[in-house]
Amino acid sequence: MKLFYQEMLGFLLVIITSIVIIGSSTIHFATIQAYSQSYSRLEGYGTSIGKLALAKDNPRHELDAKFLKNLQVVMEGEDVNLRIFNNKNRQVYPETTMNWALPQKLFKQLKNGKTIRIRNDHEDGRVTSFSNKDAYTSVIVPWRSNGKLVGVIWIGSRVQNVEQMIVREKHNLITALLSSLVIGGLISFILSYYISRKIKLLSSATKKVAQGDFNVHLKHKDTDEIDDLARNFNIMVNALKESNDEIKAQEKRRDQFMADAAHEIRTPLTTINGLLEGFEYDAIPEEAKPKSIALMHSETKRLIRLVNENLDYEKIRNNKISLIQSRFNATEVLTNLLTQMKQKAIQKNDKLILDCPSEVEVYADKDRFTQIMVNLVQNALQFTENGKIKISAWRIKHGAQFEIADTGIGMSQKQMKYIFERFYKADPSRAKIGSGESGLGLSIVLSLIKQHGGKIDVDSEPGKGAKFTVTLYDKGYKEFIKD
Secondary structure: HHHHHHHHHHHHHHHHHHHHHHHHHHHHHHHHHHHHHHHHHHHHHHHHHHHHOOOOOOOOOOOHHHHHHHHHHHHHHHOOEEEEEOOOOOEEEOOOOOOOOOOOHHHHHOOOOOEEEEEEOOOOOOOOOOOOOOOOOEEEEEEOOOOEEEEEEEEEEEEEEEHHHHHHHHHHHHHHHHHHHHHHHHHHHHHHHHHHHHHHHHHHHHHHHHOOOOOOOOOOOOOHHHHHHHHHHHHHHHHHHHHHHHHHHHHHHHHHHHHHHHHHHHHHHHHHHHHHHHHHOOOOOHHHHHHHHHHHHHHHHHHHHHHHHHHHHHHHHHHOOOOOOEHHHHHHHHHHHHHHHHHHHOOOOOOOEEEEEOOOOOEEEEHHHHHHHHHHHHHHHOOOOOOOOEEEEEEOEEEEEEEEOOOOOOOOOOHHHHOOOOOOOOOOOHHHOOOHHHHEEEEEEEHHHHOOOOOOEEEEEOOOOEEEEEEEEEOOOOOOOOO
């Protein structure tokens, strides 16, 4: 069954149930009210007639038969009948040869001054029927004088007269309830259509997403839970779109890596193979052989370095290296680093600047700390020409910070998002032969810093250089950052 019909059925069941409950309650109340009014009216008649019988000028407490006959004629206009019994439980009006008497159980209650109410004398087992033809709703009112029973009056009206009002109430109620049912059904249809339409839109949008369309957007007004669902759906689709874009970017980088890796490996292998063929066919002059051998050594080292960087990255990424951490002076390491990099800086016409106190204590693995700094400085040299690279260090609360800032080509926000990923090159056209060419340097840096429990931040703009800030914490204050 479709949701629309389920909702319609649900709404109608609620309406019908409400109508049944309200209708039953109303009819029950109308019935009680009708009989209560009838009892009150009849008791009023009985009491008023009793006052005449108990009048001071009527010491025998008897009512004239002619008066009662005329009174009965008047009462019949309202379809009311009456019977009067004396204090010995004998019917004295209307006169009859039959020995009419009230049940002794009721008569005892009447002697005690209790008024008896009879809803339907054909159904009430306490009394015999006062008429074999019609059922009566009646009251039996005792007349008492000086605490003694002097007479009893039975006064009744046909049940059908009492129930006429109930029937009218039922008709009015049925009319009202049918009108409510029609109006409720119409409202149910509108609500069901409104809700189903929203869900259909959600279903249609879900199908589009399942087919790979992530440009779906649902309009919503934040008025109900379905609108909340639509808003969450939009958030989910946006996340899926970003994830899909990320996957495509990853695939693109993977394809680029495969091409770069093939190129990086093919180039030195081609060079080595060509030189070996030259040696084999004696095509290389004697004076060029030392240079050719040196070139083969260089290309072989290049291949070994490429393989080692990959292996080193895998070990670091999988936590297969052991850090031997200790306290040492980072300034000494950085001073030695600048000495090692001086020649490479001269080749790029760059100026290396060290700005730090004579002693900056750091808690780290000394060899891996050196590797981090070397990779960061090499990265700065790779993308900086005719500029300067400044290396700064200082102590912070419970740790030390190191900053490598260059005046190179810089990076965009998009490039900064991916620079720590494996094989990513911010500017592939400027990747030179030598250190940093594999695209693994910054990935290794990030993994090592995380294993030290530290962090690295990057700040850069295109054409304005880049600044890398490394934070390493003292023992017991490490900050563990999730991958």
